[in-house]
Amino acid sequence: MVVAKKSEYEASRQKRLEENKKRMEELNLNKLAQSLHTPKPSPVCIKFKYIYIYIYVMKKVKPKVPKQPLDLFSVRRSSRVADMPPRSYKEVPIEPMGKPRSFSYKRRDLLNRVYAADEDRQYAIQRADDLRSGLDQDSPSFIKPMLQSHVTGGFWLGLPVQFCKTHLPSHDVTVNLIDEEGGESPTKYLAQKTGLSGGWRGFAIDHELVDGDALVFQLIEPTTFKVYIIRVNEPGDSDD
DNA sequence: TGGTCGACTCTCCGTCTTTG
DNA sequence: CAAAGACGGAGAGTCGACCA
Numbered sequence: 001m002v003v004a005k006k007s008e009y010e011a012s013r014q015k016r017l018e019e020n021k022k023r024m025e026e027l028n029l030n031k032l033a034q035s036l037h038t039p040k041p042s043p044v045c046i047k048f049k050y051i052y053i054y055i056y057v058m059k060k061v062k063p064k065v066p067k068q069p070l071d072l073f074s075v076r077r078s079s080r081v082a083d084m085p086p087r088s089y090k091e092v093p094i095e096p097m098g099k100p101r102s103f104s105y106k107r108r109d110l111l112n113r114v115y116a117a118d119e120d121r122q123y124a125i126q127r128a129d130d131l132r133s134g135l136d137q138d139s140p141s142f143i144k145p146m147l148q149s150h151v152t153g154g155f156w157l158g159l160p161v162q163f164c165k166t167h168l169p170s171h172d173v174t175v176n177l178i179d180e181e182g183g184e185s186p187t188k189y190l191a192q193k194t195g196l197s198g199g200w201r202g203f204a205i206d207h208e209l210v211d212g213d214a215l216v217f218q219l220i221e222p223t224t225f226k227v228y229i230i231r232v233n234e235p236g237d238s239d240d
Numbered sequence: 241t242g243g244t245c246g247a248c249t250c251t252c253c254g255t256c257t258t259t260g
Numbered sequence: 261c262a263a264a265g266a267c268g269g270a271g272a273g274t275c276g277a278c279c280a
Contacts, residue, residue: 147243156274158242190274201272 128214128230140167141218146209146232158195159217167219176224177203189223
């Protein structure tokens with residue numbers, strides 16, 4: 001019974017492999033695969049290789065070569081496939097930059113975005129400016145008003161180019177963002193793009209940043225920013 | 241130069257199946 | 261039945277095109 005089940009599964013799997021192989025040959029993908037120079041492809045990349053080639057053929061897009069081969073950590077392995085080349089099944093926990101993956105993610109509905117009023121936005125910037133003027137002038141700083149693209153969707157935070165050129169490293173580094181409570185959030189600074197990417201999303205979500213908030217970034221160490229958050233929806237010092 | 245948005249890339253995780 | 265691998269879906273980061 002078990003044998004019958006197994007052979008049935010294996011047969012269908014083999015059949016599927018054969019079908020795919022035929023399709024590959026029809027599209028001349030095997031030759032293309034050989035012609036592509038992918039230096040030391042990682043096991044995972046092998047999995048994607050034909051997908052890249054497919055995209056290449058169908059969409060005339062040059063497939064990207066993976067930047068770094070994966071490290072191979074301890075591999076789960078049964079005797080059934082013990083002789084096969086290693087595959088990547090990383091099980092070593094890596095400190096996540098943002099929320100843990102168990103955090104249930106849902107695609108954001110960009111249609112439900114809430115935009116701040118211009119007056120509120122200006123008021124937040126003005127308060128941020130006041131705060132900034134009271135900071136240690138020896139530490140370079142700048143104000144960044146939050147827009148939708150900073151706090152939703154792609155979560156990309158572009159920094160002032162001149163500030164980056166003057167005060168930040170010319171290569172990609174991990175930049176620590178320290179909030180007013182002292183909480184640290186490591187984020188990835190991309191020098192070429194003069195902006196923050198990986199990790200910024202976590203910071204924005206953790207601090208519930210919204211369109212219209214104004215942030216004061218104070219560079220207290222070469223790769224550490226103290227971040228002051230001026231909420232757009234919070235009343236300032238003045239009465240309301 | 242900076243903002244927006246969608247496509248693409250890569251990794252993780254859950255589920256299914258096989259094996260011992 | 262537990263362990264291990266295959267597979268596919270989904271999430272998150274990155275990139276590029278376009279526009280102001």
